[in-house]
Amino acid sequence: MGAVDFGAKLLRLYAGADYGQLGLRESDHNAMYAGKRLPLAVTISATHRCNLVCSHCQSENSDTKEDISTERFLKLIEEIAEAGATRVGFTGGEPLMRKDMGRILERCRQRGLIVSVVSNGWLVKRNIDWLRGINLLFLSLDGGREVHDKIRGPGNFEKFVEAVSAAQGAGIPVAALSTLSSMNAACVPEMADIIVKHKLHWMVGMIQSGFTKRSDQDASKRQMEEMVRTVAASPNLRTSKRYLDFVLGEGEMKRCFAGIGYCIIAPNGNMYPCFPAEFDHAGYAGVAMLDGADKQAADGYRGISILEKPFQQAFDELPLYRRTCSTCALACHVEANYLYEFTPDNIRQSLKLMRPAA
Numbered sequence: 001m002g003a004v005d006f007g008a009k010l011l012r013l014y015a016g017a018d019y020g021q022l023g024l025r026e027s028d029h030n031a032m033y034a035g036k037r038l039p040l041a042v043t044i045s046a047t048h049r050c051n052l053v054c055s056h057c058q059s060e061n062s063d064t065k066e067d068i069s070t071e072r073f074l075k076l077i078e079e080i081a082e083a084g085a086t087r088v089g090f091t092g093g094e095p096l097m098r099k100d101m102g103r104i105l106e107r108c109r110q111r112g113l114i115v116s117v118v119s120n121g122w123l124v125k126r127n128i129d130w131l132r133g134i135n136l137l138f139l140s141l142d143g144g145r146e147v148h149d150k151i152r153g154p155g156n157f158e159k160f161v162e163a164v165s166a167a168q169g170a171g172i173p174v175a176a177l178s179t180l181s182s183m184n185a186a187c188v189p190e191m192a193d194i195i196v197k198h199k200l201h202w203m204v205g206m207i208q209s210g211f212t213k214r215s216d217q218d219a220s221k222r223q224m225e226e227m228v229r230t231v232a233a234s235p236n237l238r239t240s241k242r243y244l245d246f247v248l249g250e251g252e253m254k255r256c257f258a259g260i261g262y263c264i265i266a267p268n269g270n271m272y273p274c275f276p277a278e279f280d281h282a283g284y285a286g287v288a289m290l291d292g293a294d295k296q297a298a299d300g301y302r303g304i305s306i307l308e309k310p311f312q313q314a315f316d317e318l319p320l321y322r323r324t325c326s327t328c329a330l331a332c333h334v335e336a337n338y339l340y341e342f343t344p345d346n347i348r349q350s351l352k353l354m355r356p357a358a
């Protein structure tokens, strides 16, 4: 699947749909997009199990305890490829906690999928043989040594450095993934130095405190402006300018392709359009992010299980989710939406991520 093929598919999706929809009800969306969806990218939470308990993480809020079996996972990869997807991303929890990840990544490779993995780094070195061959490894970096370990636990910064070196030694492009918040606002310049020193791509996103039922980790407007100024000056930044403008309230997210051009799958096989929809189902984000009467009415969004239906059918029938859109700023989705809107900067940055950083 080349870039041209991806572009052609995206063009069809883009041309076939009518947008400007963020105020619409779920049922209106479903009618509007019937027959016009194409799951170009799929993000899979391989497991919600994790060896860490980071202070900002929403993973503990998940209500999904069971992981799908290896057999179903391998079949899912086949179904995703057959549905026309080009990209698969693995996250979690800690995806490398699954002992069968090597087999799953190998199946992705056989099917020609572009693969990325997001990891905390602990298990990278020992699993480097089967990680070799993925297209991009995201390693979370939430501060300099001191702040990173404060957020993620002692010894984590060392593990991050070890994972960077193992992955780069294996020829895998590596991007540091940083969640910006009040906790690390002061050390963003230190992070910028680490990125350059270790020759890493850098992607940042603002913390979504609605997922964690906490608000004390949100950065202030002044902190955000300062952080954005610092990251924007980094030659290794792959986050788009449009996203940075968006988080400062200077831009807008016009269209959302969640459930139309991409979806996510939870560890138990439940498919959702996006992460806010999953956590709404778990009873957190929806309740935390809504106000007044809407809050009372929120009864949790329901996805569709791929244990009950093949991937393609589940995607075609997936109820679209538009409940917390007005507050959604989740970097992975916002950036994907910009890419799907053919924003030149996002296309350029995505292509750079496919090669090791200079």
Ligand SMILES: C[S@@+](CC[C@H](N)C(=O)[O-])C[C@H]1O[C@@H](n2cnc3c(N)ncnc32)[C@H](O)[C@@H]1O
Pocket: 050, 056, 057, 058, 059, 091, 092, 093, 094, 095, 118, 119, 120, 138, 139, 140, 141, 177, 178, 179, 205, 206, 207, 208, 209, 211, 212
């Ligand atoms: C949930 S983790 C899963 C992958 C892996 N365990 C890791 O830490 O990289 C994926 C990314 O989400 C980020 N994250 C965790 N909680 C978040 C929140 N409340 N808002 C925004 N990002 C968050 C993490 O820092 C990490 O970079």
Ligand code: SF4
Pocket: 050, 051, 052, 053, 054, 057, 058, 059, 092, 093, 094, 120
């Ligand atoms: S390592 Fe990742 S999944 Fe685990 S607690 Fe930290 S951010 Fe969450």
Ligand code: SF4
Pocket: 256, 257, 258, 273, 274, 275, 276, 277, 321, 322, 323, 324, 325, 326, 328, 329, 333
């Ligand atoms: S919550 Fe965010 S990602 Fe989900 S449908 Fe709304 S805008 Fe899109």
